[in-house]
Amino acid sequence: MSFTAQAAAPPIVEAIGVSKRYGPTIALHEAQLRVVAGESHALVGRNGAGKSTLVGILTGLRAPDTGMVRFAGEPAPPIADREGWRQRVACVYQHSTIIPDLTVAENLFINRQPEKRGFISWPTLKREARALLDRWNVAVSEDMRAGDLRIEARQLVEIARALSYGARFIILDEPTAQLDGEEIKRLFVRIRELQAAGVTFLFISHHLQEVYEICQTVTVLRDARHIVTAPVADLPKDRLIEAMTGEQVHFGFADAAGRSPVRDAPVALEVKGISGEDFEDVSFTVRKGETIGISGATSSGRVGVAEAVAGLARFGKGEIRIEGRRLPSGNVPAALALGVGCVPKSRHDQGLVLPLSVADNGTMTKAGRMGPLGFIAPRRRAETTNRMIRELGVVTQGPEQPVSGLSGGNQQKVVMGRALATDPSVLVLLDPTAGVDVKSKEALLAVVERMRREGKAILVVSGEIEDLRTCDRVLVMRHGRVVAEKKAGWSDNELVAAIEGI
Secondary structure, three states, X not given: OOHHHHHHOOEEEEEEEEEEEEOOEEEXXXXXXXXXXXXXXXXXXXXXXXXXXXXXXXXOOXXXXXXXXXXXXXXOOOOOOHHHHHOOOEEEOOOOOOOOOOEHHHHHOOOOOOEEOOEEOHHHHHHHHHHHHHHOOOOOOOOOEHHHOOHHHHHHHHHHHHHHOOOOEEEEEOXXXXXXXXXXXXXXXXXXXXXXXXXXEEEEOOOHHHHHHHOOEEEEEEOOEEEEEEEHHHOOHHHHHHHHHOOOOOOHHHOHHHOOOOOOOOEEXXXXXXXXXXXXXXXXXXXXXXXXXXXXXHHHOXXXXXXXXXXXXXXXXXXXXXXXXXXXXXXXXXXXXXXXXXXXXXXXXXXXXXXXXXXXXXOHHHHHHOOHHHOOOHHHHHHHHHHHHHHHOOOOOOOOOEHHHOOHHHHHHHHHHHHHOOOOOEEEEEOOOOOOOHHHHHHHHHHHHHHHHOOOEEEEEOOOHXXXXXXXXXXXXXXXXXXXXXXXXXXXXXXXXXXXOO
């Protein structure tokens, strides 16, 4: 269907002149969105652009101050009518709402289980769950423990649950953030099949390439305002990024392709034949002033290797040396003492204590060095935090603001600042730009490049192409082993083919 024909069709959802303010903060200003039935419509923008606020309004979790939302031409239900909202829209969030210790069937019909004489009818529950899964072609067992499902299968179960209420408009919030290449392909196949069956998607992602793969239309928000809505085919990537940022963004400064190889600098990190839970016999070295990447599928073992170097995970044999000194297995304090700084994979689960301030989070790794007898000197704490805010460009109300109030990109900058606070000689970065907007990605990669020039040894473990371009060479892992090494200057197709085993 052409974009003109789509635009003439009645929208399944429409937000008109929607505004929302929290005290002095403008979260949305006269935003608009029009999603046509049967399409996948991308909603993109930098962290803090207003996407989450708009999703909250579209799902009835908050009311707009001004403006209105319509579903199929009819006004949205009152906020209190939760059943009415469930029949029209559902959101599958990046962090699953599936209860892992319940079965698939119990999750599908939670709080609305079929009853017989006042008791749950388990045969009916299982029968109805199987019928629902079959209707939407979700190939999992209704008796399976939900926590044992793959992430993509959990997402499909959440989609099936939403469809069972009658909703045909599904919001997917960063659905691929925790998936590897093959899992993403399978999810996209299912999305296209569901589209063909009459389901409409609003697709939110920081991975712009995915917008071009799966979506027909894109809406851009910037600074709480609607910037543009256009067919994806009519908006080249550079123009899309420019619409998101208000300026052109260029990652060439972090590309290692034209960089001279590091050969004579001292070895800062030496990994010799280490094996762990999901990796075996992994060896490599990183010299001072060198950036080495490790990539591969989620199940390749790359995360396990990185966490072993950072002291976050144990390794059973082999050894790791930091500037010649041996690192004990699974010992974070020892890793810090030897000079390892780490940006962990999940900033929410491993990187931040969300209720604490920017200052508390940013100085956590060096609290013991900031005053005598365990007491933290306020002046030294303030100096460290203000330097981090200034050098990393953290947008915050001040050092005492709870880190939970920052955008995702600024939270990641605080995690980076915490890793750098101890002035480490070795930096381990796991997915350092995951879930951040293009401008924050540019800022974070600039920090990585600056650290390399200052002589730090950097290990970047990521599935992001942009992250890996910073690397002098990239090690590719598959099934727990290093299977290839690509020197800077590789093409996207070449690296992806190595990762996928093609």
